[in-house]
Amino acid sequence: MNHQVTVQPSGHQFAAEAEETLLAAAIRQSVGLPYGCQDGACGSCKCKLLQGEITLGPHQLKALSEAERAQGFILACRAKALTDVVIESHEVVGAGEFPVKKMPARVSSIEHLAPDVVRVMLQLPAADPLRYRAGQYLQFLLRDGARRSYSMANAPTEAPQVELHLRHMPGGKFTDHVFSAMKEKEIQRIEGPFGSFFLRDDAAQRPMIFLASGTGFAPIKAMLEQMQAQGDARAVTLYWGGRKQQDIYLHDWVMQQCARMPTLRFVPVLSEADAGWAGRTGFVHHAVMADLPDLSGHVVYACGAPVMVDAARHDFSQQCKLPEDAFFADAFTTEADKAGAKA
Ligand SMILES: Cc1cc2nc3c(=O)[nH]c(=O)nc-3n(C[C@H](O)[C@H](O)[C@H](O)COP(=O)(O)OP(=O)(O)OC[C@H]3O[C@@H](n4cnc5c(N)ncnc54)[C@H](O)[C@@H]3O)c2cc1C
Incomplete structure (x- = not known):
């Protein structure tokens, strides 16, 4: 009923x-x-x-x-x-704008960006394009009924191709397959677009903080591409955190965007830096707090490990005066996260 x-x-x-x-x-x-x-x-x-x-x-x-x-x-x-x-509930303008569809997707390339990160390009049906907002994600529909979510890493274009960044989680059902058996031309079923993590219009044009850990950079990359395509001139500082230098796997790409976008600043932050790293160290959200102890006039888009997203949400609002409605996030939850304390 x-x-x-x-x-x-x-x-x-x-x-x-x-x-x-x-x-x-x-x-x-x-x-x-x-x-x-x-x-x-x-x-x-x-x-x-x-x-x-x-x-x-x-x-x-x-x-x-x-x-x-x-x-x-x-x-x-x-x-x-x-x-x-x-x-x-509040509602998100544009969240239901594009219909959610199931479709076949052909793996057109698999490229290592780091030892544990690959860029997978998917070819989608030309006649039935996947329309989405930069920041949203799709799901692979696995044969046993399980689903796995991945954020589009490219802004939507006319080309029926999406870019994904996948990090290997050893013992993980899907990424074990991607890193050991997935081949070019393989057909997968996908569904999307999903999610309400995308750039909001902002009449006040407040400066933005993009906060990423690991492959949480994927939707941020799509957002940066979209900003360039649309001539969005809001100031944005990207803080991208990882353990080692290799985790900032598209460092040079970001530097190239900084040369194109005068409004973009980039702060890579390593928590387990090797000797020789001259950049920032520690937890990535702490770097934001050190630079901007007052976030009351900012908007934050955070993406990646749930522990980072939760800590940033809590600390930015409690210690840096970030308004609750100025924090947008996608937490990359996994089966391991779901296996914890439950009600
Ligand atoms: C909205 C969203 C967007 C995402 N986007 C991306 C993205 O762009 N890129 C990306 O790399 N990831 C992304 N993720 C994470 C992704 O969806 C998968 O969760 C991740 O790739 C792991 O999938 P898997 O099947 O390999 O591992 P899973 O089978 O989910 O296992 C994950 C880890 O948990 C362990 N594990 C499994 N079951 C249990 C259990 N019961 N108890 C304890 N440990 C367990 C496994 O050994 C493994 O190490 C996103 C997640 C969400 C929710």
């Missing part, structure tokens, strides 16, 4: 089928609820249940704590309606 979902304060309404989460129903009907991992691990789709009854599937306590649950908060990606419901 279908139930009606009403979103406040917009008043938008959509139908959720019995076995469908509120988020899946919203995505299907192009309603722009905010979300990230779709797996109960990142908390981006947290919203408040104002009326009605739901069941809530397993989720990470760091995504939705018991105290938040007691106050009526739920995760749209884990909630199924038992009655008509009313939820309170």
